[in-house]
Amino acid sequence: MMNKEFFKRLTDAHSWLGLIISAVLFVVFFAGSISLFRAEITQWSMQPHFSVSQGDPLPLSEILASAIKGVPFDAKEHLSVRMPEEHMPYYRVYVDVEHQPDEEDHLAFFIDPVTGEKIAEIDRFYLSDFIYYLHRDLNLPYGKYVVGFVSLFFFFALISGIFIHARKLIGSFFKYRSKDNTRSKLLDMHNVVGVMSLPFTLMYAISGLIFNLVIIYQIAFAIVLYKGDQQALLDDAGYEEVIVEWLDEAWQQPKIDSLMQQTTEKYGSTPTFIRIYNYGDESAVIEFFGAGKNSLIDKYEIAYQVKDETVLFTKDLDNPNTLVIGLHAISTLHFGNYAGFDLRILYFLLGMGVCALIVTGNLLWIEKRSRQRHQSLKTLKFVRNFTLWGSGGVVVATAVAFVCERLLPAGLANRETFMLYSFIATLLLTAIILIFNDNKKHFLGHLLTLTAGLLVFVIVLDWAMFAKSISLLWQQGIYGVIGTQIGLAIMAIIFALSGHKLTDENVNKTEEEYDSTLDKATSTN
């Protein structure tokens, strides 16, 4: 079955589909790799604007009372709290508010754990969330499904790549022809990165598909196996929904803090997320979510009736549901948060490796097609521009978003919108300049050099605007801001070196001479 024709058809499909999905896939992997440090970037964004109070933290009940003060809280909905963690010294509370159909249904605040004061609105510091949403759904309506289908084709590209490369998998594993022509170098880089990152990319392809396209199987199962009873399927899948009826009677001495303590002792770890239904009413229910010691599979969810502390339901390793545990394990693997910081560095390097895999794959396609006489020049030009725009354009736009995030005052109305516009405007500007630029390799080099410059500018701005605050944070043992700066500096060096390599006349001249000699030799033969 696996004859020459089989490999040819598969190679064709691999290169065409790879090309079609490349720009979106690059965005997903680039934004996803940065999002591994989402907590650090959030802290870098907001922390220098605010001080960190010293002292004993207030109990949860007081934080909740403070959260709803002065806002049109809709008590018949939820009140949710994310607890302070390593890179976030504040509570993050999400208050459902009374609203008109076209208005926002909730408000979100940072709350100081010592004073109980509302520090700022969470949405003002949107950069890390924006990059994460870019990874998750491209910040577009129905983008989740677009990313899902791109993941499907990515999975196909991986499996077809294994078939194509299988015969040379072992023999050519350490092959890298650094002194040969451009095509050989690109091909070796594409193969080596592809093979080395395979377990990682397979995990990402499957988990991405499960997150984004599970709805297809959910619908099929609900219709065929459960005869349309969606709730029965959700019950079997371990999904519990809290439904409580509003009694309109004020609660009497709710023991929220005691329930919090009880849950922490039961599982040996503080809950990370808390949600209250019907806050203030006798019918109130509180739900705690957290992760146990063995964090790859060990998570818990427990709901109590507040008035008498009875447990409504529990989901943990003592009451296992394979689907819930399995999905939690897949999610933990995907986000790389089951081990330390070093694991996230490894994930980041692999993610950037996949970005290189995508770009080299496209360059290989362009290189191969440009040697074919019947290939349309317009198609080649479009693919070349699209590849450059999808990679270099996104990289430089992200750096501009970092500059805006730092420059914009914390109190500015619609601060997040300005940051968003800066990203889109940079992408548009890159596309326009790209059309009028003939030397694409140099252009990419200049984009990377510009990105390096912007990242250095961000660090300079940090110290020019917040030197005192950053030093104080360091003294208080809060290293997230300087840590992010170190990350930005390393990325600036990498981009500067890559930019220099692409714009270096001597390197390019040698490669071009070599390629032209090879072309002549090929045409003579």
Next chain:
Amino acid sequence: MWSKSIAAIIGGCLVSISVMLNLNYLLPLTVDSRLFIGLLTAFPLWVTTMIYCYASKSGWQAWQRCGAILLVSVSLNSFFLLT
């Protein structure tokens, strides 16, 4: 390429759903385990069918191949549903 792609996407999806339903009937496990295994195997099944489709010489052959698998698998689905 486009005709093969349509067969790979739609045919692959239908094949994976049908085989997954059969697995759900055949595996002697608890319902939550069956759902999880089904979810894990569904996408690799879809992609395997896609490989089979793209390796075909034409879109028509890709549909024939999908159709043959679907015929067997859907027959099994019907058997399980009706018995």
